[in-house]
Amino acid sequence: RSCGLVTVVALGSCCERARRVARRAGAMAAGYQYRPGAGGGGPGMQEPNFLWGVFQRVDKDRSGVISDSELQQALSNGTWTPFNPATVRSILSMFDRENKGGVNFNEFTGVWKYISDWQNVFRTYDRDNSGMIDKNELKQALTGFGYRLSDQFYDILVRKFDRQGRGQIAFDDFIQCCVVLQRLTDLFRRYDTDQDGWIQVSYEQYLSMVFSIV
DSSP, X not given: OOTTEEEEEOSSOOOHHHHHHHHHHHHTTTSOOOOTXXXXXXXXXXXXXXXXXXXXXXXXXXXXXXEHHHHHHHOOOSXXXXXXXXXXXXXHHHHOTTOSSXXXXXXXXXXXXXXXXXXXXXXXXXXXXXXXXXXXXXXXXXXXXXXXXXXXXXHHHHHHHXXXXXXXXXXXXXXXXXXXXXXXXXXXXXXXXXXXXXXXEEHHHHHHHHHTTO
């Protein structure tokens, strides 16, 4: 009898390609520095003067730091609904290097590029240009990232991240879905020391893994 132990099998492939994709996804927030002309957003939209103008408009209280509420108000998910606050908090936590509760201008340039890159990914897999990602499009996207997941698990993902009850996922929720998957994958790999796609953890370790994400 295995008291207090939880055995977990990876739902996705543990192939090296999937691990490389997960590492690249995790690096998106770690090393961004401003580079003229780099990233998405169209010509001129990565230039310092343009970004400074955006920063000043978003920084409503003129504190020099953009808070989660200020960033949420400035972002659009294409559905005329408020941007997912969990997504906003996740993004800010990646770039707020001093734990000040927001991002300064230098950090904001990374936030801008991060969101622009995700926007490009979203548009790539939004095959019907509906502004939403359905189950099949989500499957194509995550398969392209290296994940190998069952149809039943995709049903779970859509139910979890479809905040509007339409059977589809909006842009902000798509980011959150991918970020959560990446973080869970990283946590799983810490325990999967022999890289066989299985781990055995105590109940408390399992809870710690879950609560570090939710």
